């Protein structure tokens with residue numbers, strides 16, 4: 143059987159973060175959790191889809207029952223149906239005794255079908271029958287067994303496009319897409335980063351790693367990064383920085399150095415995200431205020447003033463400043479030099 147864990151871990155506080163997107167998600171989870179309706183969770187890899195699924199389970203009347211996560215991408219070949227639906231002795235070579243599948247293991251609880259978009263079409267047809275009839279028939283048997291399972295599925299694919307392109311059954315899509323929850327990319331909710339980082343540093347200290355905090359510069363650098371690997375990548379970067387930290391306070395420079403090794407360090411933000419990020423960054427450091435603007439400014443003077451303001455806001459993190467300004471780091475470096483700010 144392909145279940146990663148059968149029993150639910152105790153429910154902890156769950157989703158960390160207070161961005162508008164996370165607050166909305168928390169409210170949607172609370173609204174949908176008490177019902178038995180199927181749930182489809184979408185969002186990029188590492189954005190917290192499994193955590194959302196666990197939250198739905200933990201806040202439902204099934205919380206005392208099992209939470210069974212299944213990685214649908216690994217359900218391939220002959221054994222896939224048996225992994226989901228179980229089999230009876232003699233069903234195929236090597237089936238020496240009856241075995242329950244993930245559906246029966248999740249009876250009374252929640253079955254989490256992770257990476258549902260990867261499931262092969264023949265298995266989708268079998269899954270549809272079970273979802274519709276709430277009866278599971280083990281491989282090699284004709285006797286169906288009623289099951290009481292809530293299905294929560296997740297995908298990082300655009301399932302409607304998969305339907306249009308014939309890789310995902312439309313009828314199954316609509317059976318699963320009763321409640322839709324969206325785990326957003328971390329780059330779209332940078333104001334969650336300080337709380338997530340603090341939680342992860344606390345968890346890492348609890349796991350025996352050095353107890354560290356982040357400087358304001360380090361927080362600004364984390365908030366300005368694009369996070370292609372989302373929350374999972376944030377945790378990994380923090381773990382690396384704790385291991386490498388010479389002092390209990392992690393500096394902006396050490397975070398920048400780690401992020402330079404990751405992808406998309408220099409990717410500019412869209413105008414909208416840049417505005418959100420600028421508003422969410424921690425208060426700028428105490429630097430001498432900019433000279434009062436003259437009544438009339440040339441374009442060059444205006445550019446210089448905005449450059450200084452952006453550099454202050456990002457604690458002189460040039461990659462972050464470039465992203466906020468929507469230009470490449472090379473372009474920013476040229477402007478810094480041209481305006482004598484180096």
Ligand SMILES: Nc1ncnc2c1ncn2[C@@H]1O[C@H](COP(=O)(O)OP(=O)(O)OP(=O)(O)O)[C@@H](O)[C@H]1O
Nearest residue numbers: 156157158159186187188189190191192193373374
């Ligand atoms: N809002 C959050 N609060 C606290 N921890 C989070 C949050 N979001 C994600 N995490 C943590 O980030 C890691 C990745 O999350 P998770 O496995 O749920 O992502 P996923 O979207 O299911 O990823 P994948 O698509 O790769 O399976 C986990 O350790 C999870 O606990």
